[in-house]
Amino acid sequence: MRIGELAERMALNSRTIRYYESIGLLPEPERTASGYRAYDEADVDRLAFIKSAQRLGLALDEIREVLALRDRGEAPCGYVRELISKEIFDIDRRLKELRGLRQELVALDQRADTADAGSGRVCGLIEHVRQRVASPPAPAS
DSSP: OOHHHHHHHHTOOHHHHHHHHHTTSSOOOEEOTTSOEEOOHHHHHHHHHHHHHHHTTOOHHHHHHHHHHHHTTOOOHHHHHHHHHHHHHHHHHHHHHHHHHHHHHHHHHHHHTTSOTTOSSSOHHHHHHHHHHSOOOOOOO
16 A cells, blocks of 8 residues: 555554654555555554554654564563553653642632732732742842
């Protein structure tokens, strides 16, 4: 199949497929006599794997390494398990940060009813938060 057919089948852009080839995620495809790229079911399977890995949070360089291990005949599952553990850790950290942000936003929303939100250069509510996060340096004397 040609690149347009593959792109449509996989719900991808043709440029994405060419990019994946350029960074080594997809092997260079065979060419037809007229020079068109020719893909087969192995390419469909590889793209499906790439999309699944991305959905799980793996970065393209990590996916490339998983595929390279497999292409060398090595079992990549140990490496994948390390990546999954790292992703779980990162998700837990982000969830903690998001819970803290949510609490801060709820408190700010409640404060908005009683505080003078209009005071400040732009919006007193946001400027109050900015001042708590990183107070501007004192003027030099």
